[in-house]
Amino acid sequence: MRSRWNYLLAAFILLMVWQAGAWWAGDAILAGPLAVGAKLVSEAQTGRFWLHVGSSTLRVLAALALSFLTAVPLGLFLGSSQRADRIAKPLIYLTYPVPKIVFLPVVLLVFGLGNWGKIVMLSMILFFQLLITTRDAARGVKRGARLSLYSLGGTKWDLFVHVIWPSCLPSVLTALRIATGTVVAVLFFVESIGTRYGMGFYILDAWGRADVPLIFVGIVVLALLGVLLYETFDILERVFCRWNQL
Amino acid sequence: MPASFPELIRCRGVTKTYRTEKGPIHALDRTDLALRGGQTMALVGPSGCGKSTILLLLSGLEKPTAGVVEFKGEPLVRPHREIALVLQDYGLFPWKTVQKNVELGLSIRGGNGSRTAVHELLAELDIADKSDAYPQQLSGGQKQRVALARALVLNPSLLLLDEPFAALDTLTRERLQDQVAAAWRRRRFGAALVTHNIQEAVRLGQMIVVMGKSPGTVLGVIDNPRACTRDYRGSDEFYELSGMVRGHLERSA
Helix, strand or coil: CHHHHHHHHHHHHHHHHHHHHHHHHCCCCCCCHHHHHHHHHHHCCCHHHHHHHHHHHHHHHHHHHHHHHHHHHHHHHHHHCHHHHHHHHHHHHHHCCCCHHHHHHHHHHHHCCCHHHHHHHHHHHHHHHHHHHHHHHHHCCCHHHHHHHHHCCCCHHHHHHHHHHHHHHHHHHHHHHHHHHHHHHHHHHHCCCCCCCCHHHHHHHHHHCCCHHHHHHHHHHHHHHHHHHHHHHHHHHHHHCHHHHC | CHHHCCEEEEEEEEEEEEEECCEEEEEEEEEEEEEECCCEEEEECCCCCCHHHHHHHHHCCCCCCEEEEEECCEECCCCCCCEEEECCCCCCCCCCCHHHHHHHHHHHHCCCCCHHHHHHHHHHCCCHHHCCCCHHHCCHHHHHHHHHHHHHCCCCCEEEEECCCCCCCHHHHHHHHHHHHHHHHHHCCEEEEEECCHHHHHHHCCEEEEECCCCCCEEEEEECCCCCCCCCCCCHHHHHHHHHHHHHHHHHC
């Protein structure tokens, strides 16, 4: 209940600062929250707006799913096997610092200008964040926990189910929360190329028509998408990692 | 009484060497030990003498570099369903409640235990009201009781305790020693306890194995038939035997 009030207070302060900025800069540069709110309500009544929102949401969710399904199992494996980690470590350390976004032209050439190219690009960026966090979390599983599980007669599968996965889950969810910020930022970039649907295109299109309130509608929608994802991972952590919240 | 029980576990000329990046570490060198069913043994000695290594070998979690560990006459090469281990740092899983921690061994081993058995054991160890709590909500003594419950619920023939009460205050430690003794009187399992604490060794070990500084060296084995009996602590015999164990250890130092 208290956190809900804190949320409302933060939103109120943000709106006040925004409104003050709009008064100071003028509506032609910074549309105020009231004008943007009115525009958002009218836009929400058109099917085309929801097509943009749906396209962006679909791409983000698909990229999160693809990176989760590839990076998390690999991270758990590398963190649990010293031998595999020794082999993979130089490769990860050499490729991780390279900004993946520079591969956008190559990715679009290989996977096409459609949804796949964009989803793969987003996934590539999320992949390393998830991989490294998960690997480090799996490496941090203490020897005592392993001995304890094996002394109960557990197999390697039991170790994974009862020890490695639950101990890594909070780190995985934290990585996903951090990744939401990155994925929404990169989404804007990848949707500026080769598409007519998505919030990236929506904002650029509004910019081209000098429709400032519409630009801010796009920004608000992207922000809400980020908040929604962040909150979802927060809820998942509260449900599945209750022990970590004590 | 214990002499009438058959041999439960034996180390025959066991050597254990750990290979590390800094070179080999010799933890045990041709050590011989035996424990009968229903008998309790306390291994006491200075740090680095190999006591914990012996316990890991007896649990089947480690394999000897040379020699053999036999459980009920068969070579022990992996953890056995009749052997349970309690670790110094409790070995509890923070993501599982007390109830789930205690049930885990049963569900893995597919034993005959039930939720009722788990609850009865938690009640026996005075932690029934904590069954829905997570380990981080418990005190050190309560955590160790959960670890003990998790081992006892498996109904083991051999219970291994690796410095189980080292991190606890004196009163809690003595209370837990009494609870282990009471659990032994009820079930008569074989038990091997590793400890630094002389009085703990005397309270719980019917056979006290005093180890020297060299890896796996047994300086002496002291017979202590009154261990685990009621009202033993505080008796003249208890203090005499504590002095004897201390003498052995001081001579080795």
